[in-house]
Amino acid sequence: MNIKSSAITVLIASSFGSSAAFVSNGAARMQTKLFVEDFNLDEGNIEPALGDRRNLFKAAGALATANALLPNIASAETPTALQTASSLKLPKMGLGAWAWGDSIFWGYNPKNDNDLKEVFNYAVSKNLAFFDTAELYGIGRSESLLGKFRNESKVKDVQIATKFAALPFRTKSTDVVKACKDSLKRLNPQTGEPIPIDLYQIHFPNAWNNEDYWDGLAQCYEEGLVKAVGVSNYGIDAMRAVHKKLAARGIPLATNQIQLSLLYRYPIENGLLKACEDLDVKVLSYSPLALGFLTGKYNSDVRPSGPRLSIAKKLFDGPDNGEAFNGLISVMKEIASKHGVPLSQVALNWTRSKNTIPIPGARSLKQATQNLGALDWDLTEDEVMALDAASAKVPAYISPDKSPFPKEDINTKLKMFDS
Template sequence: MADTAIYTPSRTRYEHMQYRRSGRSGLKLPAVSLGFWHNFGDTGMYEHMKELCFTAFDNGITHFDLANNYGPSAGAAERNAGRIIGEEFASYRDELIVSTKAGYDMWPGPYGDWGSRKYLLSSLDQSLERLGLNYVDIFYHHRPDPETPLEETMGALAQAVHSGKALYVGLSNYDGATMQRASAILDELHCPFVINQNRYSIFDRSIENNGLLHSAEQLGKGLITFSPLAQGLLTGRYLNGIPEDSRIKTDGRFLSESLINEERLQRMKALNDIAQNRGQTLAEMALAWILRDSSVTSVLIGASKPQQILDNIGALENTEFSREELSNIDELSLDQQL
């Protein structure tokens, strides 16, 4: 007989997680959020996806982050997330922050990519259908569109909120100057733009150099970071060679084997030594390094196993760094940027 047990979340789920305000908005996010970029597509096992979500929510991770193109195939992560939310989390919808995005190639023809009003609003309708929801909490433009006027893209985001299909909007992969222009337009449209989503890690300081980090803090906008472990370089998995089951071996789209040269390997080992002296794993220190900055709202983690979620949450136990530690981390990483 099939197991029909209904999921009941832990009663202590809010006791240990930290929640941070997204800029100067009223929205709070958990310091650690669960991303659905990997492991929630057609190639994953549904029961395993549920276990990841259960573990996250049981430990205070209230934010599930998606995009229209997450899979494989595109749309699959939203379909699976929608099924999980509908079957297991329906009673807890008001305790969840569900975000999705549009901006990358999603369907054939001229209306399935980038940042036109046609694409963004059509994509949001499709996302809501896959998710089985009436609204998402945050709707992002996934990347800047160099050809569509910024006023049109921001107007579409505002329409998503004004129509009740999103509560807040965000921008992803914008630089500081473009984000400032977008923010001014959204202010005029009375649209609650509350958060930026950008890549950030010890090995990728792009937002420090393109003005995004400074601009977000200056304007009072939140920041949620993805790829905080540099696609695995900061997990500790590669300190003693490349495992055969690693993503480098099975899927080279996101991390090339050539990146782990001897010099970078020695830097990774030295960073691991700093982490051990702090009583942390390399991954825990890498997450704590991002969260040390009060302008960071949350870090997005991916997970293939429930234990990885628990391990990543462990980073919250120590997010204080000495000046010497920060200086040593910079010395080991600033000339090793990805």
């Protein structure tokens, strides 16, 4: 049975304190009315998803806002695998599935499911079948697609990471466990024993009750629902706190998924990357292509539409009229020409050079082959230095101050987010 919602108005109160929630460029607030047109959802996938429909559509609102800064990853055991503090092995690059099923931000159409299946099968054929999704992506549709593709492929060693949404109406450890079990149902459409989730993460911090979420992660791990646990969008203090709490129960914190690119260097500058390294927490870097601005597609004359337009104005219409950004693109083009590769691979390999695992999205076979092709070569030290110097001159395309994530937990006063 299909639930068709035409122009459903979703209004959710912000749970992020004074932080301005926004879609990709910081423009839309969490309290904005979101219109979901022709939203096709399969009831069988929804019911075990996020609870009743009321909460489900609240989550739909969160999707369009919180998702903008949220990651995409992927993994499988490969010759280039990186060992985490847990038994989980991650490849040097993953594939993100945010756009898989998300009609609000990415204009998903079920007619394109075969394209997504091609991406899935290609990654499997390259032993790089590690996908990052989340319960919010397409309101469970992304997880359902991955579960369907994995089941149809008959390949059991596909690794999938997903994420718990710390939405305002979820405040208990049991909420994490229930959400995890619901994700398991979507990821395991087949009958029989479900395959445990390879990596289960807290998608973003909340303004309160964060320690309860960590207890929920631990319970999921101890019950065998998941093989490893991680966090996303956590700052230095918050990461250290969850690492300590999990360690007390003998559970390693495997990953921290954060934004990092040549246009967003804050995690390097504020020491977050170093803190992750010190704790042996692997970094999954999302938005490594800076929402497309590092692919060479856009310039002062050719600009994106929608919420990304304000980013273009910041990059191209600033005091230097885009001189710094154009300088970075010039360096990237020189390196790309030398290696005979597209600009996107230069951007991805820069994040790899920082000992992180980029997780770019892919909606077509062309995008998947292009992105994963970055693993066929590496930047030289001189090239990394040249990119560092050029990118340091470009103002960050998004400011952490515009983040929808709370700066601290109002109960414990723990600093939660800083980049």
